[in-house]
Amino acid sequence: MRHQYRTVSTPHHGSAFFTVEETRTTHPSTPDERVHHVVRHPGGAAIVALDGQDVLCVRQYRPAVDDVLLELPAGRCEPGEAPADTAARELREETGYAAGTITPLLNIFNAPCFCDGISHLFLATDLQPVLWGGEAEMQVYRLPLGDAPAWVADGRITDAKSIIGLLLVANKAHGVLHD
Template structure:
């Protein structure tokens, strides 16, 4: 239970707090907690069993990262709405078939961020509308090749790895 919370930083996307808490074992601890509104990511599979991956520049990690189309939840926005919006904005795609692949917690020791994962199929092309601060390339990769690249360590983004492997599991059940 949080006993004391001090705001350290309030930015456009995240807030940083110093929180004093009493742990379940009775010990007192102090944590730096980054509060994030959460996000949604999409495994978009086309009729040829290819997955849409973005090769996106990420300054925080010093270069290019392979990722699923994804983005931050807007205030009051349902994760499914975020997923559909991001798929259109980043990949120029709309899907008529959606399935939840559950949630992941990106870094539970520091962040409150929860990422909601979705499988999107029955895709159609729409105009893309990427934001100016986003730099990426859209690629269509055979799904099995994406899994091989994930196992080999070429794909490193956690939401992308979990999304791909949960999709493989879902596809094996159908």
Template sequence: MDSALKILHTWKGISLQELKTTLPNGTVITHTTISHPGAAVILPILSNGYIVMVHQYRPSLKKWLLELPAGTIENNEPVELCAVRELAEETGYHAETMISLGEVTPLAGFCDEIQHLFIATGLSQTHQLMCDDDEVIEVVCFPYSEIEQKIIDGDITDAKTIACLSKAKLCGYI
């Protein structure tokens, strides 16, 4: 049995929530969760096989990360539309085709976020980047072999990027 939900803090569609709940073994706990609307992660593949990535400054870590473009679902939009929008906003590309690779749960211990993975192909340049106020992004492109080496060397540490690339490789897309 769950008791009343208590919202502790909200920010940009994300909230910190507390709820007294009963676990499957009967133990009653007060659990704190970050409630997140979900996100799309996009693996954009150019016609020459290069992968479009973003070099993004992450204020939480106070450093730059090399990542696949991604972003939060806004106003209950369909996840594929979120992927299309985020690809355009962060990279300036439009995809002719979006292929779903399924979902990952990045922080299940304390967050309900679901990240929806996509491959974007048939890319064409559209317009300039339209980043959010808190985003500082540089668009970069690499062959997959170089990206694999960057993961091995520790130059790419972003979990959603590694998960999406791994799923795409396991499914035979790269």
């Protein structure tokens, strides 16, 4: 899918919501020292918002991969904010819905090869629309839960947290997994 976004990248040397550290690792079996660059991330939450048989997803441009992706509503935790509160906030901000029930699903490391960021995945049910202004450049999309595995398999969904959350809920809905 091509888009009309244009991205210009500049190295960031100021404060951000994450930091990059150079770490040095040794092991008793070898004198060699390994140097790694590690991103320290505050973590975030993503939410599988189930409305009947549909999951509320969002389409948004991601500059890092220069593409518009279909994803679960998600975002980073604000300082002192519990992951379930982050999930509820992001659901409201990105879709205009509030959940009557939010259930923890799973915690995942996003990219442990270079980042300590963790995503807390939740299931939202009993959805109700709320007053909402929407986020700029973001579109809400209703994905039938039964279609999610095919969309993952054919590459229409490529975001890891979304793949994990959608397949987990789809498998539970079809009795493949048990609590």
